[in-house]
Amino acid sequence: MFSKGKTEILTEKVDTLIGSNTTFEGTIRAEGTVRINGNVTGEIIVTGNVIIGDSSTIKGNIKAENAYISGTVQGNISASDQLHMTTSSKVYGDIEVKNVIIDEGAVFNGHCKAIVPESPAVNTEATTETNNEDYNIA
Secondary structure (H helix, E strand, O other), X not given: OOOOOOOOXXXXXXXXXXXXXXXXXXXXXXXXXXEEOOXXXXXXXXXXXXXXXXXXXXXXXXXXXXEEEOOEEEOOEEEEEEEEEOOOOEEEOOEEEEEEEEOOOOEEEOOEEEOOOOOOOOOXXXXXOOOOOOOOOO
């Protein structure tokens, strides 16, 4: 759904849709792409992508691989890959992300924590080779 070098999400395949005239209370757990155009009070946990439409209000935390926010979120957002906040977005809460895009005009009030990819273990043991010769340093 997200591609490197582009700031736009492709929305041709949506697995779950919550319409603009819908209010949902509780926890949403889903896989794939979830688009929310309505209002949600509760937690959203998606193995995949979440799209929050510009007329949406979310009161709760969001956890996803990628999050594309155009509406209002009152809660924390954790995106293991990318978070994109568009011009119309309002986020009141902390974010924890690997990559973040915040468009001009977006509102963000909270703390931001960058997810740093784990690097492979580096061998810090010093290895020295010596031959059995004596050295005179004058």
